Amino acid sequence: xxxxxxxxxxxxGDGPPASTSQATEAGRxxxxxxxxxxxxxxxxxxxxxxxxxxxxxxxxxxxxxxxTRVVRILAFDPRxxxxxxxxxxxxxxxxxxxxxxxxxxxxxxxxxxxxxxxRAVRGYxxxxxxxxQRCLDRWGGESVREWYWCVWNxxxxxxxxxxxxxxxxxxxxxxxxxxxxxxxxxxxxGRRPRLGGPAVDxxxxxxxxWVWRFVHELDNALVGFVAWHRYGDWRExxxxxxxxxxxxxxxxxxxxxxxxxxxxxxxxRWVQGRGIQNICGEWNAHSxxxxxxxxxxxxxxxxxxxxxxTLLHLAWGGADLExxxxxxxxxxxFGLMIGAGNPTPGFHVRRLFAHHVRHGDRLSxxxxxxxxxxxxxxxxxxxxRWSALLVHKTDEPARYPVADWxxxxxxxxxxxxxxxxxxxxxxxxxxxxxxxxxxxxxxxxTNADPPEAHDEPA
Amino acid sequence: MNRRxxxxxxxPPAATVMKLHYGLNEADSWWYFAHGPAxxxxxxxxxxxxxxxxxxxxxxxxxxxxxxxxxxxxxYIQAVLEVGATPMITxxxxxxxxxxARAVRRFATRCADIVWGCIEQWGGGAVRDWYWCVWNxxxxxxxxxxxxxxxxxxxxxxxxxxxxRWLDPYLAGRPALxxxxxxxxxxxxxxxxxxxxxxxxxxxxxxxxxWHRYADWRDHGEKGAPQxxxxxxxxxxxxxxxxxxxxxxxxxxxxxRRVLNVCGEWNAHSxxxxxxxVRFNQTMLGAAFGSSALLHLxxxxxxxxxxxxxxxxxxxxxxxDKDARPTPLFHxxxxxxxxxxxxxxxxxxxxxxxxxGLEVGVARxxxxRESALLVHLRDMTARYxxxxxxxxxVNGSRVLKLDAGGGxxxxxxxxxxxxxxxxxxxxxxTNVEPSPEAPEAELDGGRDExxxxxx
Numbered sequence: 001x002x003x004x005x006x007x008x009x010x011x012x013g014d015g016p017p018a019s020t021s022q023a024t025e026a027g028r029x030x031x032x033x034x035x036x037x038x039x040x041x042x043x044x045x046x047x048x049x050x051x052x053x054x055x056x057x058x059x060x061x062x063x064x065x066x067x068t069r070v071v072r073i074l075a076f077d078p079r080x081x082x083x084x085x086x087x088x089x090x091x092x093x094x095x096x097x098x099x100x101x102x103x104x105x106x107x108x109x110x111x112x113x114x115x116x117x118x119r120a121v122r123g124y125x126x127x128x129x130x131x132x133q134r135c136l137d138r139w140g141g142e143s144v145r146e147w148y149w150c151v152w153n154x155x156x157x158x159x160x161x162x163x164x165x166x167x168x169x170x171x172x173x174x175x176x177x178x179x180x181x182x183x184x185x186x187x188x189x190g191r192r193p194r195l196g197g198p199a200v201d202x203x204x205x206x207x208x209x210w211v212w213r214f215v216h217e218l219d220n221a222l223v224g225f226v227a228w229h230r231y232g233d234w235r236e237x238x239x240x241x242x243x244x245x246x247x248x249x250x251x252x253x254x255x256x257x258x259x260x261x262x263x264x265x266x267x268x269r270w271v272q273g274r275g276i277q278n279i280c281g282e283w284n285a286h287s288x289x290x291x292x293x294x295x296x297x298x299x300x301x302x303x304x305x306x307x308x309x310t311l312l313h314l315a316w317g318g319a320d321l322e323x324x325x326x327x328x329x330x331x332x333x334f335g336l337m338i339g340a341g342n343p344t345p346g347f348h349v350r351r352l353f354a355h356h357v358r359h360g361d362r363l364s365x366x367x368x369x370x371x372x373x374x375x376x377x378x379x380x381x382x383x384x385r386w387s388a389l390l391v392h393k394t395d396e397p398a399r400y401p402v403a404d405w406x407x408x409x410x411x412x413x414x415x416x417x418x419x420x421x422x423x424x425x426x427x428x429x430x431x432x433x434x435x436x437x438x439x440x441x442x443x444x445x446t447n448a449d450p451p452e453a454h455d456e457p458a
Numbered sequence: 459m460n461r462r463x464x465x466x467x468x469x470p471p472a473a474t475v476m477k478l479h480y481g482l483n484e485a486d487s488w489w490y491f492a493h494g495p496a497x498x499x500x501x502x503x504x505x506x507x508x509x510x511x512x513x514x515x516x517x518x519x520x521x522x523x524x525x526x527x528x529x530x531x532x533x534y535i536q537a538v539l540e541v542g543a544t545p546m547i548t549x550x551x552x553x554x555x556x557x558x559a560r561a562v563r564r565f566a567t568r569c570a571d572i573v574w575g576c577i578e579q580w581g582g583g584a585v586r587d588w589y590w591c592v593w594n595x596x597x598x599x600x601x602x603x604x605x606x607x608x609x610x611x612x613x614x615x616x617x618x619x620x621x622x623r624w625l626d627p628y629l630a631g632r633p634a635l636x637x638x639x640x641x642x643x644x645x646x647x648x649x650x651x652x653x654x655x656x657x658x659x660x661x662x663x664x665x666x667x668x669w670h671r672y673a674d675w676r677d678h679g680e681k682g683a684p685q686x687x688x689x690x691x692x693x694x695x696x697x698x699x700x701x702x703x704x705x706x707x708x709x710x711x712x713x714x715r716r717v718l719n720v721c722g723e724w725n726a727h728s729x730x731x732x733x734x735x736v737r738f739n740q741t742m743l744g745a746a747f748g749s750s751a752l753l754h755l756x757x758x759x760x761x762x763x764x765x766x767x768x769x770x771x772x773x774x775x776x777x778x779d780k781d782a783r784p785t786p787l788f789h790x791x792x793x794x795x796x797x798x799x800x801x802x803x804x805x806x807x808x809x810x811x812x813x814x815g816l817e818v819g820v821a822r823x824x825x826x827r828e829s830a831l832l833v834h835l836r837d838m839t840a841r842y843x844x845x846x847x848x849x850x851x852v853n854g855s856r857v858l859k860l861d862a863g864g865g866x867x868x869x870x871x872x873x874x875x876x877x878x879x880x881x882x883x884x885x886x887x888t889n890v891e892p893s894p895e896a897p898e899a900e901l902d903g904g905r906d907e908x909x910x911x912x913x
Contacts, residue, residue, distance in 0.1 A: 007658065008657040008658050009657055009658070009659070009660065009661055156682075165682060166682065166684070167685065203646055204646075205644050205645075205646055206682060206683075208697065209682070209683070209684075209693055212693055212696050213684065213689070213693065216689075216692070217689065241597075241606060241607070241647065241650075242647075242650075243607065243650075243654065248654070248657075248658070251653070251657070252650050252653055252654070255649070255653050255711065256649065258707060258710060259649075259707070262703045262706075262707065265703075266699065266700075266703065269699065270696070371713070372710075372711075372713055
C-alpha cells in the first residue's frame with residue numbers, strides 16, 4: 001500500500017518488514033561479516049584548539065572515548081600548521097594526536113603547480129622525507145613506523161589540484177614514497193609501510209579510475225593503503241539540481257548512505273590479496289563550506305543518523321578505517337565537537353557505535369530490502385556480548401518491535417537511544433521488546449554494561 | 459589463489475533465480491531494421507538473441523514522426539513484433555520551452571495519440587503488455603535537455619495520465635507499464651532521479667524505472683582517461699561490477715513496490731565519435747565487457763536489460779550491421795541468451811573474478827540443463843581448469859568458445875576439463891546437446907564478413 005506523506009509517496013506496511021531473513025535484493029543470502037572497521041577523525045580544522053587550547057585535554061579524552069585509532073592531519077595545506085617553517089608547532093600537534101590514543105596520518109597535501117616540474121617534485125618529496133626523518137628522530141622508529149603517510153589530497157579535483165593528471169600524480173607519488181620508504185625502511189622490521197594515497201574526491205564521476213590505477217599501476221611495495229573521500233552532497237537545497245524541499249533533500253541524503261558500502265566493497269575487490277588497507281579518508285553528510293547550509297545536516301540528530309548509517313555501511317562494505325571530517329570545528333559546520341569539546345549528536349552516536357559494534361565482532365544485517373526507513377546491524381562479540389544497533393531514517397515517529405523480528409537474547413535489557421521519545425541526547429532505558437523514535441535517531445539494544453564495553457580492548 | 463578462502467564480502471553468494479529479460483534498442487538505424495533489404499535476415503538474427511523487449515523511439519533519433527507518417531512508425535513497431543519481442547516505445551522529447559504548459563499538454567496528447575493508434579492497429583489485448591517510456595536522459599543537457607526533476611515530473615505525469623486514459627480499459631488489473639526517467643548514468647547524482655521518480659510520482663503511474671550505464675565516454679588520454687590503451691581497457695572491464703551495484707541500489711530503492719528495475723541502455727563506450735567507440739563496442743573487448751555486464755545485471759537482480767543497440771549502420775554501437783553481419787558481442791549475447799535462461803537457478807562460484815581475470819556464472823535449468831558461462835577479461839592467452847572455478851563438478855561435455863583464436867565466430871569442441879582463451883573471450887561449458895539446427899545456429903558467423911566501417 002502506498003500513501004502520500006508530505007511531499008512524497010511512501011510504501012506503508014502494517015506489519016514487520018516483509019523480510020527479516022538475511023537476503024539481498026536479488027533474494028540471495030547475505031553472509032555475516034567480521035567487523036574490521038577502525039575509527040578515526042580529521043583534525044586539521046580548529047587544530048590550535050586541539051593542540052594548545054585551554055580545553056585540549058577534554059578534546060583528547062573525548063577522542064579516546066570514541067576509540068579513535070587514527071587522526072589525519074594536513075601538512076602543506078593553508079588550514080594546517082606550517083611544518084617546515086614552524087616545526088615547533090608540528091611537534092605538539094603530533095603529541096596531541098598521541099595523547100588522544102591515536103596515531104597520526106600525516107597528509108602531505110600539495111605543492112604549487114606546475115606539477116610536472118622535476119625539481120618541484122623532487123623538492124616536495126625531499127620536504128616530506130625530512131618531516132619523516134624529524135619524526136623518527138623525535139619519537140623513534142618503533143612509534144613512527146605505525147603512522148600513516150598520505151601523498152597529496154584530492155588530486156582529481158580541479159578545485160584543489162587544477163591540471164593534475166594521474167600520470168603526474170603517479171610520478172609525484174613514486175618519488176615521494178620512495179624517499180619516505182628509504183627513511184622508514186630500517187624500522188619496519190617486515191611490516192608494510194603505511195604509505196598511501198590518492199585521497200580522491202568522491203564527487204568526480206571517474207573517481208574510481210584513480211583508485212584502480214593507484215592499486216594496479218604503482219609498485220605495491222610502495223602502497224600500504226588507498227584512501228577515498230565521500231560526502232553525501234555539496235549542493236545547497238534548490239541549487240544545481242538538488243531538490244528545494246528540505247524533507248526530500250534529507251531523504252535523498254540518507255538514501256545515499258548505502259553508497260559507502262558499495263564504494264567500500266568496490267575498493268575491497270581491487271585491493272583483495274594485496275595487503276593494502278581500504279580507507280574512507282574523509283566523510284560527512286554535507287561538504288558545503290558555509291555553516292548556514294551544511295550545519296543542519298552535519299551537527300544535528302539528522303547528522304547523527306546519517307553518521308550511524310554510514311558507519312554501518314562502511315563496516316558492511318569491508319572498509320578498514322574511516323576518518324570523519326572533522327573532530328572539532330570552531331564555529332564551522334563539520335565538527336563532532338563544537339568549540340572546545342561540546343559534543344554534537346554525531347559524537348554520541350559514534351560512541352555508541354564504537355562501544356557496541358566492535359572490531360572483530362561478527363556482524364549480520366537481518367533486514368530485507370523493503371524497509372527503507374531503518375538500518376539494523378547485529379553485532380556478536382566475545383563472551384556472549386550481543387548488540388543490535390538501529391538507525392531510524394525518517395523524521396516521523398515509529399516504533400519497531402525488534403524482539404518480534406529477531407532473536408534478542410534474554411540478557412539484553414539495556415537500551416541506549418538518541419532521538420527517542422524522552423527527548424534530546426542519549427538516554428539510557430530498559431529494553432522491553434521494542435524501540436520507539438520521535439524522529440531521526442539511533443538506538444542500541446545490548447547485553448553489555450557500559451564499563452564492560454569500555455574495558456574490552458578493540 | 460583460491461577465492462573461496464577470501465573475504466566473505468567478496469565470496470560467492472548462494473543461488474539466485476534468473477529474472478533478467480534480455481533486450482535491445484533499435485534507434486538510429488531503425489530504417490534498416492524495419493525496411494532495409496536485409497530486414498528479414500536481421501529479424502532472424504535478433505530472434506537468436508531471444509530478446510523479450512526492444513526499445514524504440516518516437517520524436518528523436520531520426521525515427522518516423524508517428525503523427526505525420528503513421529505507416530512508417532507502425533512498420534517500425536511491426537518489426538519489433540516480427541522478432542517476437544514486446545516494444546518499449548520511448549517518447550523521447552519535445553522542443554523547448556519545456557516549462558510551457560501548453561507545450562507539455564500538446565506533447566502528452568501526441569504520446570496518447572500513439573497509444574490510441576497502437577490499440578487501433580494491434581488491439582488493446584496486445585498493446586496492454588507494451589512498455590511506454592517517458593523522455594530520454596532528462597538529466598543530460600546533451601541528450602535530454604537538462605531538465606530539472608520538477609519539470610520532468612510535470613511532463614511525466616501529464617503523459618502518463620494520457621497513456622492510461624487509453625490503456626486502462628484493457629488492463630484488467632495488470633499494471634500499466636509506463637516508466638522513466640531513463641537517467642544518464644555518468645551524472646554523479648543519477649540515483650537521486652530514481653529515488654525521486656519512485657517517491658514523488660503517484661505509484662499508479664509507474665510500472666518501471668529505467669537507468670542507463672556506459673563504462674566510459676572518453677578516448678584514450680581524453681579528459682583524464684589513461685593514455686595507455688591496455689590500461690584504459692582494463693579499467694573499463696574492472697567496472698562491469700558496477701552494473702550489479704547499480705541494479706542493487708535501484709532494487710533497494712524500489713523495495714517491495716511492484717516496479718520493474720530496467721537497465722534501458724548500456725554498452726562499453728559512448729564516445730561522441732563512432733570511430734572511437736567502435737574500437738570498444740564492436741570488438742572482442744566489447745564481447746567480454748558485454749558478457750560480464752550481463753552476468754552482473756543478473757547477479758544484481760535487474761528485471762530487464764536493453765543493449766544499445768541491435769541494428770547499426772556505421773554508428774559504432776550495434777551488434778548487427780545493416781546486412782545482418784554480427785559483431786563479437788552478438789555471439790556473446792547469444793551465448794548468454796541460450797545458456798542462461800529466465801527462471802534458471804544461477805550461481806557465481808568464482809565470486810569476484812576480476813582478480814583472476816575470469817568471471818563465471820553457472821545456470822541450472824529445471825530439466826537438468828547445466829551450463830557454465832566463462833568470461834575472460836584479460837588480453838592475454840590463459841588456460842583455466844574449469845573445476846577450479848566452480849562450486850561443484852563440471853557437468854558438461856561441450857565447449858562453445860569465442861575469442862581471438864577463432865576470429866569472429868563461435869567454435870565448438872569437446873570439453874576436456876580446461877578452457878584456453880587467446881585474449882578476451884567468452885565460453886560456455888554445457889551439457890545441453892545441440893538440436894538438429896543448432897550447429898548452424900550456434901556456430902555461424904564464420905561465413906560472415908566484417909561489419910561495415912563506422913561513419
